Amino acid sequence: MKKQKKKNEFLYFTLRNRKLQIGLSIILFFLGLAIFAPVLARNEPFAYVNLRGAQPPSSEYWFGTTFFGQDVFAQFVLGLRATFLVGAIGGGLGTLIGVLVGFTAGYRGGIVDELLNMLTNIVLVIPTLAVLLIIAAYLEVRSIFTECIFIGLTAWPWAARAIRAQTFSLRTRDFVDLAKMSGMKPLKIIFTEIAPNMMSYLVMTFILQFGGAILNAATLDFIGLGPTNAVSLGLMMQYAVLWGSLLLGHWWWFIPPGAAITAIVGALYVMNVGLDEVFNPKLREM
Amino acid sequence: MRKLFVTALSIIMLASLILSGCATPTAETIIQTVEVEKKVVETQLVKETQVVKETQIVKETQIVEATAMPIVETFPRNETLYVSGAAWGPASTWNPFQPGSLANTTGTIGFVYEFLFAYDPMTGQMTSWLADSGTWTNDTTFDVTLREGLTWSDGQPLTAEDVKFTFELGQKYAALWFAPVWNYLTGVTVVDDTHLTFAFADPLYQEWENNLYNIPIVPQHLWEGRSEEEITSGANEQPVGSGAYLYMSNAEDRNIWMRNETWWGISVFGKPAPKYIVDIRTSSNNVALGMVIKGELDLSNNFLPGVAELANKGYVNTYFAQPPYMLSANTAVLFLNTTKKPMDDAAFRRALAFAIDVPSIVNVAYAQLVKAASPTGLLPSLSKFDNQDVLASLGYNFDTEKAKQMLADAGYVDVDADGFVEAPDGSKIELQVTCPNGWSDWMAAIDIIATSSQAAGINIQAATPDYGAWNTELQGGTFDMTLNNWASMSNTPWTLYNLLFRHPIQEQMQSGNFGRYDNQEMFDLVDALAKVQMTDEAGMMDACSKIQELMLTDMPMIPLWYNGLWSQYSSSTWTNWPSENSTNPTLPTTWSGYWQLGGLMTLINLKLVTP
Amino acid sequence: MSLQVDNLRVYYQTLRGDVKALDGATFTLADGEIMGLAGESGCGKTTLGHSLIRLALPMRFIEGRVTLDGEELPIWDTEKMNDFRFKKISIIPQYAMNAMNPTRKIGRMTAELLGSRKVDFKDILPELKRRLDLVKLSHDVLDMYPIELSGGMKQRMVMVLSTLLDPSLLIADEITSALDVSSQKAVAEMLVEFRNRKCCNSAIVITHDISILYQIADSIMVMYAGQLAEKASTETIIHAPRHPYTKLLISSLPEVGVKYTERRLTGIPGNPPLLLDPPVGCRFRERCPIAFEKCIEIPPFVEIEPGHFIACWKEAGTHAQA
């Protein structure tokens, strides 16, 4: 009964929170575009459809065409797919590793914790992008998938740090002690006692990792170390700059991809704060 | 000590600035109105001379070791030429024997170090430079007469000994790029200060004459004490040469040259108009293009997509006022890996040549900035060596239907009805066409190659590995088909054919014949061409015709289009740029290796805009 | 008469409606009186204590009147209350362990706090030192950060700090619950000492621990479900309670000295009502062994003997009728 109430209250706050409403609707809007990209895009992203080259947005080409006469809107919606894919896989992998490392460290404690914590702190100091750049630079063929993997593999440390701290505090709570004393198996304790209390943390970590992965991917793409055979928002910006869109005034080529990334990542951050307010009643008043 | 000097100088300059009581305007204000510009320039001129004087005083009284190069606070616009497009990285070497890295300090060869001869691709003539004349006295002896009164910029005379010394460096050090000349060069003899003789055994005339305007002559008195490492790979940070400009200074994104007022060539060719040349490295097209439009950059040799549009509107000037706008610089060739199926089949290769939509590459990928190549691959400047009969019977053009027919005739049929043909033995054909990632014009081009080939039924996909990976595939021969344009503008068709049919076939093909086309007949033809005297045009034509006939029959690689000699300029400060309307047009380029192809003459012909 | 509270109602705002945590409290506190405030968790005793000094969201003032030394406290107005806080009414919070800014030296923090109240730190320093002696703290603590003090030390420091301006009323909220038994006793005794030395005039001691009250309180007030149940002298509450809830509360303790902290009262069947929608009438009705029809109406809190107040129809029947 009590649990039920708690759940309802959580849901209630979730739905009522303005920040979550705004954030979620932005994400859903872009996700919708990404999902229905094949329907929405009337042209192949790289097909040279407009023989007049770059043209501003029109009813035929909603976001105009590129220097080569490619449909910017088609590239945009398909690029969104890459963005969400990178966020989901890269961010998901980062969270997963972070959780495994952070949780093991926090829960086991002792020497395991010392070692894992040291590892985390070491990797934390090394600038992720520098490593990513170098790895990407030496990969012969890069797909969106490998990009996701490498972003995930380098993004976990701060997630691990946060999860570890949270596990630490949960581990010493009464209800866990109680469960231990009652002879519950560690795994069961983890799943029945600790995991539910960590959910809020996990969700928030994932959201931040999601956003971080998107930004990292955009940076890699822009520098020319993105996927060698795909379309993404970062690549669009790279091409736009390479092909002189700033000077030629082809603003429709470089504004949409950046704006979409900003909107998506911004929405994720806003959602994160919204969730924080939901999970942490003290903050609700502001 | 140098630091101290700079600091002292800075303080003096600051003091003089404060005394003169005016702030130096930035570049932007100079460009805005002409009247303002003039005024500004006058004050600056005064200031500059003042500063230079003070510099000299300081030098005389305190510092002996300091270089004579003055520090110019702000370059006067009417004495300075701003160029870009040659450098792709910060300056790192001024060693004239490192041609690859010299792009970053374009002018090291051409401005500082000079050659015996120059070559004018516009007229197809070798012109004398350091050498007054060069003649084959017999088949194996080449006599050179130097001009009188040649000097190095440090005042020492430039003599036949310097020339001999330079050539003999190649004999001593195999790592120097021109070392192979000693395969057929047997000795250099100095007759007197201005005369010397080269003796040969079985000379490669074509290569030799190419070398005459590519081997930079260095001063013996400064180089003879150097170690092998210094000569082959030293940075030579304070280059002393004989040429029209002196190296002044460099920063991460620029190199600065100052006119050599005592250059021997002033009396021969005239004085190059700009006193200073600032060579700017721009990483971004936007920057270069923007600067040209604003008149901040006088000449840009960057590849600037979209420049056609701006040229049409009159924002920038180009060599041609209409397509292709640019002169042609080199040939983009599609190398086919003849060791792989089905590229080992000449019939397939010829069909492919008809399947590729070159017009789209020209019009879409390059927005008309390039020209479709002659099937022989030779640049327009060498078009006199195109055999028109061979072209008429064996040439190719974009024709999807014909390509389909040729494939069918050769047994390539779509067996499994997937829209793509299978090889005569029934195996599937899945090929990749590659170029380095980020080379955006080529990336667009290979997309078109892939798409148009698919339309003809050949399953080709575009792929863009990184430069390193691409290069490994290229030289290791593991690619299917790939683009390459490494034969530079030359005085002889041999340069191109030497790249295309480089032999013998080795494990690593580093400088040509990447598709490993192994045909002794062809190799013999190219070797024969190498040994034709440059003066024997009929002989050259004959050799070229044979090469072209075999090449177009076997089609081991497909020349597609000419990459342009990218060049766009502003006439706001300097004028009299070469164009199709010039009486004696020269190459409007700053690329390294092109100064001796007329680039320097372009500077000499420039005139200041009279306001 | 130091404190007089009339019909004070303070609710908690929640999304599902008001939680009637304090529903009509009327009582007085004599000069120099230390009154214990006891009851189960969630009975409203903390709400009562806090509402007197810092009525902050989500607490909502409904009605009532609080008079301290003849002056009405504007407890509904956060700004106006500032004039009274610290000087007239003060609190030793439950979270005394974390009550001090961790990044300020205690002395400096005190000085800044006093300064913000227009009191000169230098003038009060001698008195501060005397009081530190009183609670057996070295004067050095002023030059320390809170983290350098033990729990007991922090508790005592906060005690000194809260009473520094000799407030008329001191609210001590669970001041002993975080301490070990020996410290508990010492702190409790110090509180009495403070009162004796007039560091504060009167005090309300909110606690779970009736044994502490037994040692230091002059009187005890018992609350149940947001309402007052009984108030009388300590002796009376411990030995002769009249309200059925008080009786059960006292009898359920195995012996004086054992906390009934978070445990449910096993001796009393049922649970306390939810204050979101409390039953009408006497809120103890459903668990009361002696409930009868009359209990459907709210029993008034009446004085049945001098200083002995009770809210129960049965026990105070005659008085209530009158």
Add this chain to the structure above:
Amino acid sequence: MQRYFSRKLIIYALTFFLAVTIDWMIPRFMPGDPIRNMLTRVSVSSNPSAIQMMYDYYTHLFGLDLPLWQQYLNFWNSLLHGDIGISTYLFPTPVTDVLWRAVPYDIFLLVPAILLSWYAGNKFGAFAARSKWLDNTISPLGYILTATPYMWLGILLAWFFGIVWGIFPIAGAYSFNMQPHLSWAFIGSIFHHWFLPFASLFLVGFGGWAIGMRNMIIYELEADYSHYLEALGAPRKLIRQYAFRNGILPQITGLALQLGVIVAGALVTEVVFSYPGIGYLLLAAIQNQDYFLIQGCFLFIIIGVLLSNFIIDIVYVLVDPRTRRGMTGESA
């Protein structure tokens, strides 16, 4: 405190060791041959045997013909002697020379951008936390800024201010018509070129710090000590002041954690504005497959980040009394 520092130092030493090892490993275990790439740029008119000789010569010069373990030891050895090789892309310039030329620009760009954005962001965030109204108007701006990809902001600034309005240059570190010298004009030119890259780094950082501080303050205002002060009638001003001071502490730690992200931002910003710092250099090194320069850039970045971390640690100790008093306030 000693424990705090020794712990930190061990972490940094290990990080350095690991970074150097990664640094050494990555190029060696990845495909691509730097010497061959360098040689392809050499004139093609030379014959294969000459190229092979040049290849052997350079391979030997760079020590790539040794066994791997030997290369690794040599790497450490020369590293400790301050020698991290010769750039192949900028042959024959030593990598350290190339890097030292770039470092001043990075310092000049990054230090003000980091410190000012941190300072202004914190101030602004604290300001936003003052009231619901301010929060609702200011915070969205912060979210937008912090979510903006660095290069996109750079592109927008370059487009607006550099091309549309033409009031700022978009390439280089100082005007192309000048040589470095000490004058107001030259200093002006330096700042003129510095402004846009600085602004893009500043703005993105600013948004992040403002949001962070706003959240911190709200946490701190709900802390027990804030409630106690309120109960004792302390004015809002004092409470805010404490909240700000305490909220700053995690922001300092945050600064250390954000350094990696800022470095990444600087890298792309330098690319967008052709600003000759290490980021710009690293990209060129990657595009030219210059082993040694890539290693050098990475190493310099690591050293820079470690140094900054250490400085931040020291500052943290100075600011947070808990670490100073022998307590490990903030665990390593």
